[in-house]
Every structure is written in C-alpha cells, then in structure tokens.
Amino acid sequence: MYRILKKQALNSTVTLMEIDAPAVARKAEPGQFIILRVDEGGERIPLTVADFDREKGSVTIIFQIVGATTEKLNHLNEGESIQDFVGPLGVPTHMEGLKKVAVVGGGVGCAIAYPVAKKLCQQGAEVHSIVGFRSQELVILEEEFRAVSKKYFPMTDDGSYGERGLVTDALRRLLENGEQYDQVIAIGPLIMMKFVTKLTKEFHIPTTVSMNPIMIDGTGMCGGCRLSLIQDGKRVTKFACVDGPDFDGFEVDFDEAMARGAMYKEFERHAYAETCNLFQKEVAGNA
Amino acid sequence: MPNMSLKKNEMPSQEPYVRNKNFQEVALGYTAEQAVDEAKRCLDCKNRPCVSGCPVNIAIPDFIKHMAQGEFEEAYQVIAQSSALPAVCGRVCPQESQCEQKCVRGVKGEPVGIGRLERFAADWHNAHATEAPARPASNGHKVAVVGSGPSGLTCAGDLARLGYEVTVFEALHTAGGVLVYGIPEFRLPKAIVQKEIDGLKAMGVKIKTNMVIGRALSVDELLEQGFEAVFIGSGAGLPRFMNIPGENLKGVYSANEFLTRVNLMKAYLPGSDTPIQRAKRVAVVGGGNVAMDAARCAKRLGAEEVYIVYRRSEKELPARAEEVEHAKEEGIIFKLLNNPARILGDESGSVCGMECLEMTLGEPDASGRRRPVEKVGSEFVLDVDCVIMAIGTSPNPLIKSTTEGLETQKWGGIVVEEETGLTSRENVYAGGDAVTGAATVILAMGAGKTAAKAIHEKLSGENC
Ligand SMILES: Cc1cc2nc3c(=O)[nH]c(=O)nc-3n(C[C@H](O)[C@H](O)[C@H](O)COP(=O)(O)OP(=O)(O)OC[C@H]3O[C@@H](n4cnc5c(N)ncnc54)[C@H](O)[C@@H]3O)c2cc1C
Ligand SMILES: Cc1cc2nc3c(=O)[nH]c(=O)nc-3n(C[C@H](O)[C@H](O)[C@H](O)COP(=O)(O)OP(=O)(O)OC[C@H]3O[C@@H](n4cnc5c(N)ncnc54)[C@H](O)[C@@H]3O)c2cc1C
Ligand code: SF4
Ligand code: SF4
C-alpha cells in the first residue's frame, strides 16, 4: 500500500497528490510515469511523475478527473492509501544539450510538461512556456511555470485569462517573429499535439510529443499501448510504455492514435456514471 | 490385477454448452474411485519409459502404485520430490507429447492418465494437508528472484527450503506470471496458484509486487544491496504482431492484452472496472495454447462465432490435444490452412473483417514441419469485428538492456549454461521462457530447480 502524504485541489477537476513511494522516487526522471490501481479490483491507469523528492521518498502526481478511476482516486484523502503504485516506467524525456526550448502544454498536459520545463531550466536552458486552458478557473501550475520559464504565455479558449486563442497561435507568432528553438516539446491532447507538429514542421523545428494511449501493464507485455510511426515512408509499430511515451512528433500517426484512444468510450461513460452514482455526484458535462 | 481397459477413465467435465458460458473449471477431476481404477491401469514397467518422458523425471510408477492402494498423500509425497507445482502441471502439461507419449499402454489403446492422476494427488493433498509448511531456519544467505512465474516461484521455493532468505520481485500487482495473467480460470483456477504462493510466504519468501527490475532497481543494484545471487525468471512476455495492414485498428488485440484484461484484470466478472470489447465475431490467429485460451475466453464473453485461423493443418497445431478437443466441443470453428493477409476497418477505425489466403503445405522447414505456402488467388474475407493475434512472444529486452555484460541470443533469449542456469554474469542465473522463449510450465519449473541447486552449491560450497 502506498500512503497519500498530501492532497491539494489545483482547480475544480485537477488534483495533486504526493505519494509515499521510495522505490519510485529513487529513480524517477522527468518524462517517466507510474501506473496505479486505486483499490483491489480497480483498473490500472498511468499518470506522469509530476515531481519527486528522493530524500523524502515521495512522488507527486497531478491528475484530471475524467472518469471512474480518477474519480475514485480523488475520493481518497491524506493519510489513506493507494493499493498499487508501480514505476518509474517509460524512457525519461531526452533533454541533453538543449539550450533553448519551447514547452507547449495543454490542459492537464501542463502537469506532464512542468517537470520537463523545470529540468530544462535547471540545466541552464532558456525555456519559453506556452500553456493553454479552456478558461481561467482551469489554469494550473502558473507560479511553477513562471519560476522556470524566461517567457510564459498563457492562452485560454474564452480569453478569460492571458490571451484568447490556441497554443498554436502563440507559437506561430513566436516562430514568425524569428524565435529559434532547438526543440519544441508539446504535451497535451492529441489534437493539440497534432497541430503543434504541423506548425513546427513548417519551421523545421524538431518536436517531441508525449503520447498517452490506453495502457495496462506498462512493461511491454500487452501491446495495447502501440502506435504507428511513419519512418521513411514505412509504418513502424512502437509500444508507448517502453519505447516512449515521448516520440518524434513528425513521425507519429495521430489520427490512428485518436481512433484507438476512443476504443472504450461507451464503457468509460457508463463506468463513470456508475461511480458518480456511488458517490452521488453529477457527471459534469461531456468529457 | 491390473485394469486392462484400453481407454482412460473419462474426466468428468462441465457440459460443453454450459461451460462455454462460464469461467468455472472445465475439467472437474476424478473421484477417488476413478483415480484408483485409473491407477490400476499402470503395469509398473521395469524400464519405466514414462519417467523419461517427464522433463523433471517424476517417479511415475511409484506414485501411481500408491494411488492404486488409495494412498493419495504418499503418492503426493513421491511427486513432490521432483515437482514443485503438481496441481498446476497435472492440469496444463502437454502430457500427450511427454510422459503419456512414452507409456506402454498407449501402444494399444490409450496411455495411463498420468496427468489426471497427478492432478488428483495434488488436489487431494491441498484439500487434506493440515500443517502449514514449516519455516526453515535461515542460513544467512540472501537471494533475489526476478519474476514470479513458475520458474521464479520454483527457484524461490527450493532455496527457501534450504534456509535462504529469498525475495521475489514482480512487475505486476499479482504474483504468478502467466499462470495468473495468461492461462484462464477455467483451465487453471487462480486459487491453486495463490495456494502455492501462500505456501512460499509461509516459508518466509518475501514477494515484492509492483517492482520492475531494470527500472526501479537494476540487477547490479540487487547484487550491491547484498543479494548474493540473482535468478532471472522474467518470461517471454513481448507479443509479436504480423505486421500486416490494419493491425492497429480498434478491435485488434494481442492475446496477451486480451487475456490480461480477462484474467488478471477480471474483465469477465460483472461490474469489473476493466473494459473489454464484447465482440460478436472473433478471429484468433495462431494454433497454440494461447490461441485456444483466447478463443475460448472470447466465446465465454458472449461471441456468437469464434474462429481459430491457423496457417498449417490440424496435425501441426501446437496446442495441447485436450485444449483443441475442448475448444471444438465448445463450438470454436477451426479455419485451418488459412493465413491473414490484412485486417479491414470501417470509417470509425474499427475492425469489420479480415482478408485471408488459403495455404497448402510444402517442403519441411527448419522446424521439421511442412512449410505453408500461399494459394494464389484464394483470398476471401472473414466477417469479424475482433481479431486476436496469438502468434507468439519473445523475451522482454528490458533486463538485457539494463544489465551490462548479460549475453543474449539475437532473438532475446538469455544465454545460460545448461547444467546450472548460470548466465554470462557471475552470480546471475536465469531460466524459463526468458531463456528458451515461450515454452511450457514444466520446463520453466525444471529450470528454476536447476538454478536453485546451482545457487546452493555456489553459495554454500556444498554438493547436494
Ligand atoms: C504515459 C501517460 C501519462 C499520463 N499522465 C497523466 C497525468 O499526469 N495526469 C492526468 O490527468 N492524466 C494522465 N494520463 C491520462 C490518464 O491515464 C487517464 O486520464 C486515466 O487513465 C483516466 O482514467 P479514468 O478511469 O478516470 O477515465 P476513463 O473514463 O476510463 O477514461 C477517460 C479517458 O482516459 C483515457 N484512459 C482510460 N483508461 C486509460 C488507461 N488505462 N491508460 C491510459 N489512458 C486511459 C482514455 O483516453 C479515455 O478515453 C496519462 C496517460 C498516459 C498513457
Ligand atoms: C495463454 C497461455 C497459455 C499457456 N498454456 C500452457 C499450457 O497449457 N501448458 C504449458 O505447459 N504451458 C503453457 N503456457 C506457457 C507457460 O505458461 C510458460 O512457458 C511459463 O509460464 C513460463 O514461466 P516463466 O517462469 O519462465 O515465466 P512467466 O510465467 O512468463 O513469468 C514471468 C514473470 O516475470 C515478470 N517480469 C517480467 N519482467 C520483469 C521485470 N523486469 N521485473 C520484474 N518482474 C518481471 C512478469 O510480470 C511475470 O510475472 C501458456 C502460456 C500462455 C501465455
Ligand atoms: S509433470 Fe507433466 S510430464 Fe511430468 S509426469 Fe506430470 S504431467 Fe507428466
Ligand atoms: S509406462 Fe505407463 S504402464 Fe508403464 S509404468 Fe509408466 S505409466 Fe505405468
């Protein structure tokens, strides 16, 4: 069992938890993830290592409540425990030698992007962070991003905070104004990453994306997390949990990944409604 | 007076069209009378051909002699001298190509039901044994085992019995390896595996789940932490795909994913949190035990039609004979001498068919089996909404890539010295599917025993 040391709501649908997991904390690096199971009989879900404290032996996760498992997780409190917590999994984000980087985060993807931005800053790189949210109430990690970024561009769909528009609008303007980046690192919804890479391709800037397919074991055993890369015109299958989750954005077949991500939509909707019934809470709108 | 019936006593089983809707065990096991009667078919041959057919050389005629007298506990004790998992092997060994293949009673009629008798003795013991396994005094030596499949569990058990302090590191949240995530409940009830694991724990074996070696800890770190030897029993869990068009459509599973969702994550139970596609028409590609298990699970989840698509003929099916027979009885349709060419998808990216080609058998290939050759122009479309790939697995590269100096074959199998299981690294041993590629429970168990013996000799300086 893995104890919850701290719990904090970052906004109405995003929660931060610090978990006692020394074995994971000892080895975790930005870009890696964990898989947890809330209780016996629960589903295994992957969440990124948002932060870690090697001395304290703790790992921070930040999750958005989107369905049954994240809902159940959010009902646990400080002092209570999570059944299973395995990691660190996946390959750490490749950051060596990068001097100037645009980090693009969308929604809860910012939680995944933040440790990467932080490490880049620590290694002396110039970080420009472009973060997108639907509206002001959903903004997370603002202080944290500001602290590690030379420039910080918040964007909202409705203009209630920062600038009105999409992350790609901000990135395009920077690129058109002649900003040169060694790398763009984009983390967020598939559709966002797809359009970021479309843009950076025009400007020939190497782009890393963090893929988040449905996973089970996270060790390369089931192949459920597979996705296609197009390399030299050829289709190559990769397993996101062991070969990723980071991939070269120019190679990823996003359309296939989007279709695969929707495989269990019906089941998930149903499971979420049931869990909410259990906790007697309304399912907020469409996920 | 031996029982001269040419046929084995039949195994009481659930009716095919009842069992293909539930996940309870198919074969119900002999009654004591049936077991004694079957045991009496053994002729107690002087040259004991059956023993040479068993990879771990169980003293078969000796245990059967006890069975014939109704001395089931004594029979179990004979088996236990050679096998750590008799309740498992009695159920899943491919007896027809091992012990029973060599049985003289098989020359004219059916061989003695050795596997069924073994199962009976083990189940009897499990139901009647009262004393918990004793916890041996520690000899102060620490050994780490990576992976909790049959090879790892056996190695851990043998060492614990000798007083070693053994810690098993398992990547998943439940111990048991393929026995819990792959082989379904209706063939191997999970309670049996759990009992073995509880037994190990009672002997003092520590089992650390949620520990991926190569990520959370490396093999070298285990050695640095004071483990004097490491046994790698990490299996062959990496699924192969065919690399044909359409393999990433929604509704295409590897058998590992499908079976993990069903078995480990219990997707078959009502109210399970784990989703699985409730397909109507399913094609399973492959002809081994894994393919049979996937097909029979799909049927039990409510599929109307389930096909086994296999590129060779019935004779070459690598699955246990009993599983093929059971699958047929349960209504699985065998499309033999057929091979998939591509998987077809609809506009939403879901599977809506699989194009196959007919095959004929040509000259024998390296494996000695006749090579399947495509019949030109024989394409046809199988109308399915789910495809499960069960065409094999290979060892996961994680441990190799994080352990310097660990030699492997090109295809990933760890290189070991056959008599000891020693790898190219000092004090690091390996066995089971991680060495051989996907094989059998009994071979994995045997490899665990071999390594345990070698580790003991090395660490104690004793010859045992
Ligand atoms: C490597 C990786 C890192 C991730 N990091 C984070 C993170 O830091 N914070 C965060 O909020 N989310 C993260 N996610 C997504 C997170 O795993 C899903 O939101 C979560 O699984 C939803 O589970 P649920 O039962 O609450 O929702 P459900 O209703 O079951 O699913 C909602 C959506 O979540 C996705 N999902 C469902 N089950 C899984 C699964 N087993 N594996 C992956 N995705 C699934 C699907 O796209 C689905 O449509 C990450 C995903 C991956 C693969
Ligand atoms: C569906 C199916 C049906 C089968 N049916 C039969 C049958 O009827 N008869 C038969 O004899 N054989 C059968 N087999 C084959 C048999 O199960 C295997 O040969 C046997 O389980 C191999 O044992 P093992 O100990 O080598 O590895 P496994 O049973 O594969 O166990 C390996 C364990 O190691 C863990 N692991 C892997 N990597 C790491 C790591 N880095 N760190 C920590 N842990 C790790 C895995 O999670 C797993 O639990 C079947 C296999 C499958 C998949
Ligand atoms: S272990 Fe397997 S091969 Fe050996 S006697 Fe038992 S069933 Fe036969
Ligand atoms: S070969 Fe058959 S009959 Fe002979 S001892 Fe073995 S089991 Fe008995």
Ligand code: FES
């Ligand atoms: S999650 Fe199973 S192989 Fe990646």
